[in-house]
Amino acid sequence: MFSSIDLDIRPGAGLGMFELGSSLWTVLDMLRSLQHMFPQVDIKYDPDTSSITPIILHLRPHIDLLFSGYHQRLHTICLRKLRDPNPPVTLRYRDTVLSSNEEVLIKVGISRTFGPTYPGDDLRYPGVLFSFEEDVIGEGLKSNAKHSEDRMQEVKRVIIGQKGVDAQDRDALDEVMECPVMFGDIARAVVKVNDGVTLHVYPASAQPIHIRIGETKAQDLNVILGPPLRVHYKEDDRMTIHSTSRSSDDIDDTDYFYNYFQHGIEFLISGSTHIVQKIILHTNVPGSPLFQRYKRCPWDIEGRPEDDEDDTPPRMRFYDRFETISHFLSPREPPPSMLLDRTDDENGMTLPSPTTRLHGYDGIILEVTESSQVVTVILF
Structure with a gap:
């Protein structure tokens, strides 16, 4: 462990x-490299809303x-x-040490560094809040601390968030x-x-990227998405036993x-x-x-538009339940499914619900958890 942070x-x-703004995957x-x-x-x-749950990473004991x-x-x-x-922990702002082993972060020190701010129980500035209470992050950027005029009050929490419109703090669930x-x-x-997939990338002004099955080449992917992180040669042909189009x-x-x-x-x-x-798309659902x-x-x-003038065709999204998406793809009864246990190939991995089901439709396969969350979409 480092002697200090x-x-x-x-x-x-x-x-x-x-x-x-960094992604959960990136962080x-x-x-992993900073153990x-x-x-x-x-x-x-929250396992009950795993596809849309806010996620907290707690890096003991400070962050x-x-x-x-x-x-x-x-x-x-x-x-x-x-x-x-x-x-x-040593905390700095520009060239100023705010807090360290020798320097206690107190109310008057914040005022001297950041200047005046609006009255309230906490010291709020655009994009940062200094609180004098030990509350949990679930409280967002709000605090119920009792107001104190003590200039020597010690700061217990520092909270950084995006600067909202008109310098207002944003809700923690936004x-x-x-x-x-x-x-x-x-x-x-x-x-x-x-057909394929259209990728809309940041910034919003960027042109969409169209990738089509049976048309887009590997060279095109290298140009529009850059080199892949890994090239993996297909070795698992267990699904070919179910193929009706060609022999093994x-x-x-x-x-x-x-x-x-x-x-x-x-x-x-x-x-x-x-x-x-x-084309395989992943939902990255916690617990899967x-x-x-x-x-x-x-x-x-x-889905298909209602008519030629319909510029807002119906859509199902990654957080919709499987039953809703299945009816959208085929109003009939869901097709027979196959069981898949991804922990079979992972020695030492144990999960409460390791089994998923594969449901096949015309041109698309959905991998679904026991809680009806679609974790993978396969286009072919």
């Missing part, structure tokens, strides 16, 4: 290595990171227990506003069955996957033509077997 505060932007991936600094990370969420429920973006950072020496750390990430993936002798064992873990999306590419054959292997890809499944 040195953090700079950036109101409305971040704290130390943590940037507001957890970074924390010497943060040896214990607790993940807290809480609150992520938004829909897009899993870092919304609020809470620094507390500033005087806990295990490990000691989604994170677009910011530079998101640029290049997928904001929305619009699925068209039997016809399977091309040179097919390969482009894995874009950082986008929550992967592509199966033909080894002979190098054209996209399948694939949680944190891929970033959340916020997908919509687009």
Whole structure:
């Protein structure tokens, strides 16, 4: 463990290595390489609303990171227990040390550094709040502390959030506003069955990216999405026993996957033509077997428009329940499903509900948890 943690505060932007707007996947991936600094990370969420639950990462003993429920973006950072020496924390603002082993963060010190602010129980500035009470992050940016005029009051919590419109603090359950750390990430993936997917990326002004099954080439993916984090050659042919289109002798064992873990999306590419054959989108639902292997890809499944003039066709979204999406894809009874236990290939992994079901439709397969959350969409 580090002898101390040195953090700079950036109101409305971040704290130390943590940037507001960063994805849950990115932050957890970074924390894996920082186990010497943060040896214990607790993940807290509501299992009853697992697909849209806000998530808290508790980095003992000092830092809480609150992520938004829909897009899993870092919304609020809470620094507390500033005087806990295990490990000691040094907090800086620009060139000024606010808190350390030798420097206690008190009310008058905040006023001298940040200047005047509005009356209230806490000291509020755009993008940062200093509280004198030990409350939990679930309280958001609000506090019920009793007002005190004591200039020597010790700061117990420092809370960093985005600067809201008209300098007003934003609700802890709001989604994170677009910011530079998101640029290049997928904001929305619009699925068209039997066609492909349209990726809308940050910033909002960027042109959408169209990827079509049977048309887009691996070279195109390298140009528009960059090189994949991993190229994986297809080795698992267990599903071919269910195929009615070709015999197992016809399977091309040179097919390969482009894995874009950082986008929550992967592509199966033909080894002979190098054209996209399948597109796989991941929902990154907490508690599911694939949680944190891929970033959340916020997908919509687009239906057929009512007529030629309908520019708002119906859509199902990643947080809709399986029964609703199934009826949307096929009003008949759901097709027979197959069981899949992803922990079979993972020695030592145990989950309360490791089994998912695969439901196949024309051109699309849904992988569904026992709680009716769709964790994977496969287009073919």
